[in-house]
Amino acid sequence: MRTSYFDPGRLRHRMVLQEANRVADELGGQIETWTEVAAVWTHIEAASAVPIRTADRETAEITHRIVLRRDERVQVGRRLLAGTRLFEIRALRDLDETRRYFLCLTREKEA
Numbered sequence: 001m002r003t004s005y006f007d008p009g010r011l012r013h014r015m016v017l018q019e020a021n022r023v024a025d026e027l028g029g030q031i032e033t034w035t036e037v038a039a040v041w042t043h044i045e046a047a048s049a050v051p052i053r054t055a056d057r058e059t060a061e062i063t064h065r066i067v068l069r070r071d072e073r074v075q076v077g078r079r080l081l082a083g084t085r086l087f088e089i090r091a092l093r094d095l096d097e098t099r100r101y102f103l104c105l106t107r108e109k110e111a
Contacts, residue, residue, distance in 0.1 A: 004068065004096045011041040014065075016081040017074060037078065043067040044082070047105070062108040067095055070102050078107065 018034040025031050047063040064087060069083060080087040087106035095101035 006095055006101055007065070008069075010043040011068065013042045013044050015040055015042050015044075015068075015087075017046060017071075017078060018081055019075075019078045034079070034081075038071065038078075039072050040068045040071065040074075042080070044087075062088075064106050064108060065105040066106055067101055068104070070094070070100055074102055074104065079109075086110075 009087060016039055017037045020038050021031040021033050021035055023033070030093050038081040044064055044066045047065050048059045049062045052059050052061055068074065074089070074092065076087050076089050076092055080089065086109045087104075088109050089104050089106055093105075095103040
């Protein structure tokens with residue numbers, strides 16, 4: 001099987017990998033905070049924008065494909081932060097079956 005080549009020089013965007021921490025509050029609920037796991041270099045490209053209409057406004061679900069070096073700390077449910085932009089990791093796969101890069105399918109969330 002022929003594999004595709006990914007140029008590592010395309011990893012130009014520095015992002016922070018974060019994981020959620022949930023702590024019980026006084027009322028029996030949970031408070032969610034995010035902590036830094038690692039700083040990573042990535043390549044990011046827009047994938048799609050699907051319009052979403054709610055009762056009071058129209059928005060869009062914006063998705064991106066983000067490539068980064070393989071790191072076992074990268075997991076579904078974590079997120080990537082680039083400045084004020086948040087990218088929720090929804091799916092993860094080996095980019096080219098060489099176990100060198102991950103392809104993250106993400107959804108951009110409002111901060």
